[in-house]
Amino acid sequence: MDFASFFANYGLIILLVVLLVFMFWSSRRRMQKQKLEQEAKARETVPGSEVLLQGGVYGTIVEYDAENLDEPAHVEIAPGTIIRVHSQAILRVVNPVTGIVTEDEFIDAEASEEGYIEGVADGEITSISDDQKRASAEKKDNPEV
Template structure:
């Protein structure tokens, strides 16, 4: 059996298998890329970030819960004008807040601030202000 007859008998099957493998690999790669983009969007969607809504409105995030996407996000579209929108109506973050912290980072910093305040209060109890 030479190469030409082998390819004539099994070439189409090999080609179909290669095509299926490529489609599977391509699909997995695209899904991983979309997941990474969603995670990046979730990290940037913090209070104070400017966002574009699907309706074409620009606003600033006031309240957003990335853990519960069924809960509406509160977006300020003008000074003093807050609207509630579905959290998935946020199309993209236009202007990520420089130095913005995530919820977990905020909780950690608050805990450290409380610990530092307690340490300072313990040191200041012995000294009294002089008038």
Template sequence: MDFASFFANYGLIILLIGLLVFMFYSSRRRMQKQKLEQEEKARQTVPGSEVLLQGGLYGTIVEYDGEDLDKPAQVEIAPGVVIKVHSQAVLRIVSPAEGFVTEDEFIEAEESEAEYVAGVADGDITSISDDHRARQAEAERDDKDRPQA
């Protein structure tokens, strides 16, 4: 009995067994990954965190019990408006990089704007105008490099 006849007789069975092992392994890996993601979300879901609900609403967690998922979560969607939702309706935690500006970033932006305005008022426009000219020249170069329709 040579290799070709063995593969002809048992090749399909070996292939099916290999496929079953692969499917079992990949589904187990996916389940472990989902479990880790759920644990991470439950750990990050604390009062005060910004969340996106499955209905598309953004809000702030007021009360959430990560261990008892049958207990509803309370989410504030507007000042003074708190709703109860199923705890698994929290789709994800919204990070500040996705459009929400933290208070520190807001204060920093206000300070830099105040410095700009103070520089213009003091007549220190040379550095501002030089910077503006450099940006304008770069934009013109980009326009020249762009193919025309």
């Protein structure tokens, strides 16, 4: 049996198998990429983040449960106006909040320091924004830090 007769008999089957394998591989790769993008969006979707909703409305996340996507997200679209939207209605995060400590991270840090965080026990730190202002002021005073 020579190559030409083998290809004439089995060429179409081989081609179909190769196409099926390629389709399966590319579909799986696309699904993995989408999953990574969804996980990244879920990490960025925290209270205080500015988001764009499916309808073209911009707002700020007030409450969002990344673990239970059936729960509605609470989005503030104007000062004092909070709407509830399905978590999948959030198209993308426009301005992600950086430097925010999640509750789990805070509990872990608190446990590792045996319940004592410097400044909190003495009432020095009143909020995250005050702490950030103090840090930026110290940075301006001492640019080498």
